[in-house]
Amino acid sequence: MKRLFVIVLLLLLCGAAFFSVWGVNGIPARAEAAFGAASPNLNPAQRLLLSWRLLRAKESLTSAVNLFAQPVAFRIELGESPVSVAQRLEDGGIISDAAAFRDFLVYAGLDTRLQAGDYHLSPAQPPLMLAYALLDAAPGQVNFAILAGWRLEQIAETLPTSGLEIDPADFLSAARARNLEGYLLPGVYPIPREITAPALLDMLTGAFEAAISEEMRAGFAAQGLSLDEAVALASIVQREISVSDEAPLVASVFVNRLAAGMRLESDTTVQYALGYNAAQDTWWTNPLSVADLETDSAYNTYLYPGLPPGPICNPGLDSLRAVAFPAQTTYYYFRAACDGSGRHNFAETYAEHVQNACP
Template identity: 50%
Template sequence: MKQARRRQSRTCLTFVMTILLGTICLGGLAILVGFGLIPQMANDAFGAPVSTLSPFQRTYLSLQLLIHQDALTLPVNPEAQPVQFLVKEGETANSVAMRLYDLGLIRDREAFRAYLIYSGRDTRIRSGTYTLSAAMNALEIAGKLQDPLSQEVVFNILPGWRAEEIAASLATSGINVNAESFLEAVRQGKKGEEPLASYEGFLFPGSYRFLRDVTAEEMVQAFYHEFERSVTEDLRNAYAQRGLSLVEAVTLASIVQREAVVTEEQPLIASVFYNRLQQNMKLDSDPTVQYALGYGEAWGTWWKVPLTLNDLSVDSPYNTYLYPGLPPGPICNPGLSALQAVAYPAETPYFYFRAACDGSGRHLFARTFEEHLQNACP
C-alpha cells in the first residue's frame, strides 16, 4: 500500500514538475525563483548546489533532479556484483555518464549528468580504477568518482623479503592494514589437511592489486593463493623425488634466494646445499644467521652485513653454522626462480661457494675447503 501511494505521489510530482517546466519555458521563471520552491525541494532531497550556478541553472537543474528522483536514488539491480570501471585521464563527465549507462550501472545518463553539474561533481571526477556496482544508486556512484585516490592500490612483494619487510611496506602503500595485524595473520598459519605453522615463505612475490580497505587476512590469502597457483604439480613432484616436503623445499628455496644475487646462479647454489645435505654437512649459510638475528637498531636492517664471528655463534635453530640440516622453516619468501632451482638444481661437485671479489654479485665455487680458501679475496 505504501509503495502504491509512493508511486502515486511520484506520478503527481512528475505531472506538477512538467507543468512547472512548461511555466518556466513560458516566462514564469522569475516567479519560481522568487518563491524558491523548486530549488528548496531539490536542496532538501539532493543537498546544496554548487555556488557557481546561475539562478536559472539552479532552478532548471533542480527541476530535472526532482523529476528523475527515482532514477537517481534507486539502484539498477540491488543484487548486482561489483565491477571495475576505469575513468581515463581527461575524460569528460558526459563521457563517464554515457559509459556508466551503457554498462547498466545507472538508470538515466542525462539525470546523472544533471546531478553532477548541480553538485559541482562534474569538474571533480578523478581518473583511476573504481569498483562500482549496479547495486549502488547514481548518487553513491557519483560520490565514489570524487575520490582523488584510486580505490585500488598496487602492492609489490620483492623476492627475498621476510614477512616483517612486507609488513613495513604497508605504512606507505595506501592500504588500510597495519604491520601488527598483517604479521598476526601471517603467524596464524594454515589449518586443514596441509597445515602451515606460518605463512612465512608462502607469501608469493609479485605485483598485486588490492582495495584500500582490504583486510590483513585477505592479503595473506591472496599471496598464498598465488603461491598455490605458481608452484605447479611438476615442481611438487620434483621436490618429493628429492625427498623434500613442500615446507622443506620452500625453506631451501628461501636460503637459495637470499644467497644468490645473480638469478642464473641459483641452480648452482642449490646444488651446493644438496651436496652438503647428502654428506651430513652443516649448510653454513649466512642468511640463516641474519634471519636469526633479526632487525637491529645498530645495523638498521633485517639482514645484517657483515656478520661477525660472534654472530655466527648465535644460539638459534635457524643458525645453520650450529645446527645441521634445514632450519625449522623458511627465512624469507622466495621467488619462482629459486623454487625452480630447488626442484631442478644443477649437477655439480661443489661443496663451497663465496662471493667473487669483483663486486659483480657472482660467486666462486669450490670442491674442497682448500680451494674455497684459495678463492678468498686478497
Template identity: 45%
Template sequence: MRRFLPFVVIAVVLACIIGLFAVSASAAQSYGPPASSLGPLQVIQYSAKLVWYDGLLTRPLSVGAPERSFTVQQNESVGSIVNRLAESGLIVDASAFRDYLIYTGLDTSIQAGDYKLSPAMSIVDIARAMQDATPADVTFVVLPGWRMEEIALSLPTSGLDATPEAFIAAALSTPRGFDFMAGAATAEGFLYPDVYILPRETNARQLVETLVRNFSLHLTIDLRDGFARQGLTVYQAVTLASIVAREAVREDETPTIASVYLNRLKIKIKLDADPTVQYALGFNSVQKTWWTNPLSLDDLKIDSPFNTYLYEGLPPAPVGNPDLNSLRAVAFPANTTYYFFRAKCDGSGYHVFSETLDQQIQNACP
C-alpha cells in the same frame, strides 16, 4: 464577484509560493541541501528539476553491469564530462546528471583522475564517486626474499587498509585449505613475491590469504615432483628455497647455489648458510636492516635453531619468502659436485664455487 477577485489572486499566489517551498523542501529531503552558491530563484529552479527527474537520479542504467575505466582530464569542463559519461553509457540522462551536480554544488569539486564507474551506479552514486580521484586499487609489491616483517613495513605507504601489526598477526598463523602448508606454523615462506593490484580496502587477513593463494597457483605438479626427486617435502623445499633466494644475486646462478646446499644435505654436513644466521639475529638497529652484513664471528655463534653454522640440516622454518626462480632452482638444481661457494671479489654479484674446503680458502679475497 469582482470583490472576491483580489482574494482569489492572493490565494493563488500563496498556493504557488507554498508549492514552490514544498518542492524545495522535497528536493532537500531527497537529495540534501542546495549549494550555498545558488540564489533563491536558482534553488527553486533546480529543486523543481530534481523533483521532476525523481527516479532518474537514483535508478541505475543497467543493474549488474561491470565496472569500466573513466578518466577526467585536468581542467575538463563539467559539460564535457557529462557528455562523455552519457556517450559512454554510464548515466541514464545527461541533463539530470548536470542539474544534480549544480543543485548540490558538486559540479565545482569534480577531481581530475581515473575512476572505476559502472552503469550499475546511479547518477547520485557517480556524482559522489567523482569527488575523490583516489584509485580504488593500489599496486603492492613483495620483493623476493623478504621476510614477513619487511612486507609489514611496506604497508604504511602502500595505500592498503592493512596495518603492519595486523599483518604480522595474520601471518603468524596459517590460512586454511592449503595442503602444502602442512607442518608450517606461520605463513612465512608462502607469502609469494609478486606485483599485486589490490582493492584499497584489503585487510591484513585478506592480504595474507592473497599472497598464499598466489603461491598455490605457482606450485605446479612439475615443481612438486621436482621437490620429491630431491627427497624434500614442499615445506622443506620452500625452506631451502628461502635460503637460496637470499644468497643468489644473479638469477642464472641460482640452480648452482641450490645444488651446493642439496649436496651438503645429502652427506649430512652443516649448511653454513649466512641467511639463517641473519634471520636469527633479526633487526639490526645500527644498520637499519633485517639482514646484518657482514656477519661477525660472534654473530655466527648465536644459539638459535635457525643457525645452520651450529645445527645440521635445514632450519625449522623458511627464513624469507622465495620467488619462483629460487623454488625452481631447488626442484631442478644444477648437476654439480660443489660443496662451497663465496662471493667473487670483483663486486659482480657472482660467486666462485669449490669442491673442497682448501679450494674455498684459496678463493678468499685478498
C-alpha cells in the same frame, strides 16, 4: 714567440670547443641513464633542454618529501592541465618541485597520458614513481609489491605507504599465526584498498599454491624434500644470490651438503636469527661477526645440522625452481667473487674454497 702564442691560443680554443660539444652531447645520455628514455615526440633541442633541467633537479625528483608520511587523497579533474596537477601536488606537500615534476612528465611523454580520477598518493614515494601512478586512476585498488627475499616484517613495513588499509601489526599477527613466512609469493598484485589482513594473506598464499606446479612438486620429492623443506631451502638460496641465473648452482651446493650430512653453514640463516639491526637499520646484518656466527638459534645452520625450522624469507619462483631442479654439480662450497659482480666462485673441496678467498 708571438706565433707560438697564437698557436697555443688556437689549441686552447679548439679544446674548449671540443669539451663544450662533448658536454652538451653527453647531457641527453646522462638524463636517459637517470630518468629513462625520452619521449620520441621531442625534437633534439627540446630533449637537450629538458635533460639539462632534469639533471639539475635530480635530487627533488628522486627523493621523497617525507618518508614517514601517510597516503593522501588526490583528484585529477577531467581536462586538468599537467601544470595545474604539478602545482597542486606541490601545494599539497606531495612533491617538492612542481616545475621539475612537469618537466619530467613532458620528457617521458606522460603529460598527455594523465588520467582523471581519484588517487591515494604518498609523499613517502619519490616523485618519479608518483608520475607513473597518475597514469591509472583505479580508486578501488592498488598495486601491492612484494620483493623476492623479503621477510614478513619487511612486507609489513610497506603497508603504511601502500594505500592499503591494513595495520602492519595486524598483518604480522595474522601471518605468524598461520606460519606463512616463505609462502607469500613475490610479485605485484592489484588489491582492493579495503582488503583485510586475512583476505590479503589468502590472496597471496593462493598465488603461491597456483605457482607451484605438479612438476615442481615432483622435483622437490626427487631431492628428498617435502614442500615445507623445499620452501625453507629456496628461501636460503634466495638470500644467498644476487644474480638469479646462479640459483641452480647455489641450490646444488646445499643439496649436495644435505646429502653428505654436512651443515649448510649459510650466513643468511644467522642473519634471520639475529633479526633487526638498529645500528645498520636493516633486517639482514652485514657483515657478521664471529660472535654472530655463534648465536644459539635453531636457525643457525653453522651450529645445527639440516634445514632450519622454517623459511627465512619469501623466495621467488626462480629460487623455488632451482631447488626443484638444481644444477648437477659436485660443488660443496661457494663464496662471493672478488670482482664486485655479485656472482660466486664454486669449489668441490675446502682447499679450493680457501683459494677462492679475496686477497
